[in-house]
Amino acid sequence: MTAQAATDDLAGIAVTEAPGGDLAAFVASRAEELGRALAEHGAFLVRGCAGGGPEEFRRVVDALGFAPLPYTERSTPRDEVTSGVYTSTEYPAREVIPQHCESSYAGAWPGRLAFFCATAPESGGATPIADVAAVLRDVPADVVETVRARGLRYVRNYGSGVGLDWRAAFQTESREDVERFCAAGGLSWEWLEDDCLRTVRHAPGLAVHPRTGVPVWFNHLVLFHQSALRPEIREALIAVLGEDRLPNDVLYGDGTPIPDAVVDAVRGAFxxxxxxxxxxxxxxxVIDNMRWSHGREAFTGERRILVSMSDAISREA
Incomplete structure (x- = not known):
């Protein structure tokens, strides 16, 4: 897919135009105001300050009051460029990343995300966001009720040569470390031939925002479902790996496949x-990860977006 030419749509996002200068200093001086904007809108954009790299962004993260989280149970390739600061997902420029709430497939996820533009792409490359409470209201009622009643089953396979190896996903060389992580985090696991790992997690597809009490659409359905793959890639991977060995898949909680048409209806709401x-x-x-999902457009030119995560929320909580 080629990079998109699209107009800006900032409805619902609090936008602050800064008078230039150092971004970390500006954020520190407006900390209370930006905190209120995040609480009210769930997302704010600050623009007009000088750019920079990982170290500058780390100072911004500190000014935001972040306690940066590690990226565990990974689903995409990215690098930690300085403590608590990561590159955004390193997929080829032609690829579109569908809407998702960060780590909504996991046992815990960040409550806040901060994205920083170190290098803007030539075209495309936006990080679109979607109001997941509005998405929930717009998803067909029968789909919502089915997801509510049956839940979701995330199946992930590591080490097939497609997608992440388990060492990269769990940031360890030790099988014992992986097993301890899975046992503590509510994941079932199975070691397969050729040093491969399969994990399965049963999880609800809906959530209630812990602060606002508003119900939200909170899952990885449109990103992990087989239909997120281009048809020719989906067909080829199933032919080579088998239906149950795709890097990522999501089914109903009882293991029944979710029809493509159901996922298409959800994509339409997004x-x-x-x-x-x-x-x-x-x-x-900066976004509230349980109020706004995010994705990525295809792009041309060089693009470098950095991200930091904070405020862990556990499924048990």
């Missing part, structure tokens, strides 16, 4: 509630 803007160097976007 499309109707997605907001996007073109990155400028130095832009800072």
């Amino acid at each position: 499309a109707r509630h997605t907001r996007r803007f073109s990155w400028r160097p130095g832009d800072l976007l």
Whole structure:
């Protein structure tokens, strides 16, 4: 898919135009105001300050009051460029990343995400976001009720040569470390031939925001479902690996496949509630991970978006 040419749509996002200068200093000086904006809107964008790299962004993260979280139970390739600061998902520029709430497939996830534009792409490359409470209201009622009643089953396979190896996903060389992580985090696991690992997690597809009490659509359905793959890639992977050995898949909680048409209906709801803007160097976007999902457009040119995560929320909590 080629990079998109699209207009900015910042509806629902609090936007602050800074008068130039150092972003970390500006954020520190406006900390209370930005905190209120995040509480009210769930997302704010600061633009107009100088750009920079990982160390500058780390100072911004500190000014935001983040206690940066490690990226565990990984689903995409990315690098930690300085403590608590990661590159955004390192997929080829032509690939689109569907809407998702960070780590909604996992036993714990960040409550806040901060994105920083170190290098803006030539075209495309936005990080679109969608209001997941509005998405839930827009998903067909029968789909919502089925997901509510049956839950979801995330099946992940590591080490087939496609997707992440288990060492990269769990950031360890030790099988025992992986097993301890899975046991503590509610994952079932199975070691397969050729040093491969399969994990399975049963989880609800809906959630209630812990602060606002608002129900939200909170899952990885449109990103992990087989239909997220281009048809020719999906067909080829199933032919080579088998239906149950794809790197990521999501089924109903009882193991029944979810029809493509159901996922298409959810994609339609996301499309109707997605907001996007073109990155400028130095832009800072902070979102509440349980109020807004995010994704990535295809792009041309060089693109470097950094991300940091904070405020862990556990499934048990």
